[in-house]
Amino acid sequence: MDLEELLVEEKKSAEILRKKCIMLVKKEKSVKSSQKAAEDDLELVNREKQQKINELDVVVPLRLHQIMFVVNGSVPSDQSPALVLDMTELTRLQDRIKQLQEEKSQQKDLYIDARKQYVGLTHDRKDMKVKIEVLEKQCHELMMMKFGREVDLEALQTLSGNRRLEELKQEKLLREAAYAKEIKQWDAKVEEARDRLMEVTRCNTERVLCMTTLMDQNRELERKINASQRKMGNKSQDYRRGVDHVEIQRLQQLVKTESQQAEALRREIGLLSRKGGHVLPPAQARLPPITPLPNPTGRTKTSTQGPGRLLSQVKAPDSSRQGVN
Template sequence: MKDADLRQVTLFEELVLLKEYEIREDILAEKVANKQQEKLDMQTKMLEVQGKIDAKKKDIEKLQEKEKSLMASFTQSLGDNNKFADYLTKVFKKRVKRTKKKMTEEGESDEDSDEDSSDDSDWEESDEESESEVGGYDLDVCPPGCDQKLYDDTCTLREKRLDNEEALAEEKKNQDAQKKELESLQKKAKVIDSQLKTAQNDLEDFQLEKQQKLNELTVVATLKLHQVQHITNGGLHHDLSPTLVFASGGVVRLQHRIKELEHEKLSQKKQMRESRKKHVQLIKDRRIFEAQISDMEETCAQMMLAKFGCMVDLEKIETVTVNRAIEELKEKLRQTEIDCSMELRTYDEEIMRRKERITNLVRDNTQRLTQLAMMLTEQNEYTESLDNRQKRVGADFTGQRKTDVREKQRLIQLVQLQAQEIDALKEEIMLLSRKGGHILPPAQPPLPQSPPNFQPPQGL
């Protein structure tokens, strides 16, 4: 029961402390939430403004394309070699006074009136410029010799251009205003970010402070008598206020750690003794080597005095004297270079011989190709001559064949004529034999002259 009462007291103290800090915590949390919401709203506004800027940019690009198309249409309408090209160009680029829509809204500012007055002055200046004449021609009247339809089309294109320029200026003005609005929103967003970061830091500091206060609360831990052990003299002390509450498992670990430290201490002592022995041995070796070095230096000095009569610096001698190994390598390198140069010269000579041989072969091949071309030309000539001769022989044989056919037809006609005469004579002989008169032989008509190689038919 007492443990429960003490636990309840501790919880009550925590509750009082939490209620004390609850109001501040709610205020800070609400501040952080408000700043986060403001940040989200600002980001939404920035996205909307950025979308409007992108849309305006597309509209401006469309208007610029329209302006280019109007200029192209005007250039195309002028054509080539138009003597009124300069005049029509100035008519097309002329700025004329255009009626503006009057503002019906009330409460116009003085700045608007100043801008209107400046605009009116600009239009008046443009009117003065429009009334000027160019090249002796009035820009408001079609000059003589100029096509009236072309002049009207130019004025129409000018009106479209001015409408497009006004729309383009308005779009650029709106775009600049939206860019300024976006910049102001970005500045506000930076301020909101800094305020949000400050609010979050304040909330974190408050949480740390609250946790620190909670940690400072006194917590009662109930211990039984057998759980309390006093290390000093193995008995329980009458005053337990300076006593440290410690878990029994920790005591066991500390006892094991004491034994481990004793083993480590023994091993370190053993290692230290071995290191000391090694150190003593190294000192003895160093002394021996120093004695040997001193003896060798004395021997070297005596030898120098005996040979040179004075002390000589061996390092300088080594730098001055010739290194035999290096010299041998240099000589070997020189000999290798000579061998390589001789071999290279041999290869160069072989390359020259091969080149000369290739040149001779190419020359011989060229001559043979020339001869082959000449022989092919002669062959073509002979072939053409033979073809022409065969054509002529064929024509001769064809002429003789036609003559034979005509002669044969003539002979056939002659044979048929003679057969008819024979039949007539036979009838006449039969007629005369019936009457009993003397029959005289019929008069023979002259035969046509036959060719020398003519053979009469076998039936005659």
């Protein structure tokens, strides 16, 4: 909370300072404008003051060696046309006089050069005039020899120029016609090429669509084949499991039956041995044959152990017992 209050106070102080800054900027602008107006007024006052001062008569004390206004070797009594100058200004004016004298000498040299050039150009003009007269005379003689009279060369040149222009225009028209014919031929070729391109594009599009359809059909067939293979594998596995389960139950029943028969034989043998009689093999019920079991390699195994072998194993101890008796 304290931090928020401090932040609010800082914002308020910043807003106050911003307002003060805006006010000070406005005051500065107004002060600058008033200062400029005051400076303009001051300059106007100074100008008027200087003008008034210049209108005043001022007495300037001078020494005799400072007076250089001399007429006929003496200082005139009326010195109203004289001008009072500072020594530095007088020195500057004297230097300027020297500069003007140098410029005058330079301009004089330039004038002499220009005069010489003018004289040379005048002689050249006279020579050219003589040459023009000679050439005009030769031209007149040639005209009389060729045409028998004087001909206006400018008109002749204009006519020849117009003839050349007409020839160029005619040539331009012929070339434009040839170019237009060639452009039509190229337009026809371009149109034919465009038609061929459209036909090829259409054929390619049909082929692409056909290929896409075939690929879709191929994928669908592969999917169906995979599904059928998975179903067949599941069915064969379920069938094998069912067959194995039935066979196991049958074998368990067979083992149980044989165990019961063996137990009955043991009881009978024990009973007969206690009575001291001979032990004969009892009448045995014929057991069902054992169905061969399928193994993973596809071969079948049959049990070679039958009831006869079991009885022989049971009789062996009885015969040994008779020998003892």
